[in-house]
Amino acid sequence: MEKMFQSKKILITGGIGFIGSNLALSCFKKGANVTILDNCDFHSGANLYNIKPIQKEVIFLNHDIRNEKVLAKILTNTDIIFHCAAHTSHPGSMEDPFMDLDINARGTLVLLESVRKYNPKIQVIYTATSTQVGKMKINPITELHCEFPCDIYSAHKSLGEKYMEIYSRVYGINTTSIRLPNVYGPRAVISSSEFGFINYFIGLALSGKPIPLYGSGNQHRSVLYIEDVVDALLRTIGKRGKGEVYFVSSSDFPTVYTIAKSIERIVGGKIKKMQWPKDRKKIEVGNVYIDDRKFRNKFNWNPEVSLREGLKATKEYYHSCLSHYIKDSAINL
Secondary structure: OHHHHOOOEEEEEOOOOHHHHHHHHHHHHOOOEEEEEOOOOHHHOOOHHHHHHHOOOOEEEOOOOOOHHHHHHHHOOOOEEEEOOOOOOHHHHHHOHHHHHHHHHHHHHHHHHHHHHHOOOOEEEEEEEHHHHEOOOOOOEOOOOOOEOOOHHHHHHHHHHHHHHHHHHHHOOEEEEEEEOEEEOOOOOOOOHHHOHHHHHHHHHHOOOOEEEEOOOOOEOOEEEHHHHHHHHHOOOOOOOEEEEEEOOOOOOOEHHHHHHHHHHHOOOOEEEEOOOHHHHOOOOOOOOEOOHHHHHHHOOOOOOOHHHHHHHHHHHHHHHHHHOOOOHHHHO
16 A cells, blocks of 8 residues: 555645544655645644654645635645544534534535645545434444434534535546544544543543543444544545545444443543433434445455554553643643
């Protein structure tokens, strides 16, 4: 796979966030020329420390994806875009839906329009989300499942996915959308519940704080370690996309309780059972079982990292640099 990366010019939007930074590190290691576009909004997960090992080796642009003038300059010298930039908070999207709309929908549209105008040969890989489906009507979920988003964030990510399909069908742009499940691992936001429960649980455990378990915790989830996600995304490079949509998923579907107990055992902390907050209960999707054979068969991909292995690796990473992810964390090491 390394040969196809040599001298490739890869743009990663949201490249100092969780998924974007891990992608940037991997692409650089494989020999690609990496450009990162990020507006450095820590409310959306931006953290410059995430790219510290390669910061002097990549092009870093502190700009917004909604700035077409900036995009016009970048895209003429770009082969591939990983579009990871987003406002990623489910509850936050309910509190400020128009801000979420502007970033996740209009931002994606500005990017696609810029690709159409300035370099329509670019390949665009879009990080969508499995929560676009909402509450599961058919078990397991496939790409044919109708979408019933439970929150504004998921609805706008779905809209971005539809933009990808339209620009591929109408303008011939090479787009692929990958619906990601719950992703955990190094370089995530672990100090806030706004960015996914697993990474938040890990942050609490590392800080010696209780791990809040809402209700019984019996709802099943698909979870992937970040290395498996990066591997899946990289396998789409060089493939002709026609607006296709794919799920990627774990092979098993542990309950939230099982995940919390695993974190308690491997990372630390103690589970504390709590009543569901009303705002969270209203946007809860319930059980998640995903059939991702379409992606596995097309790209010869399988997840390699078990939950136990992933949690151990994640713990080791944060123990080496926790102060960059949790304030006043030195006392917790």
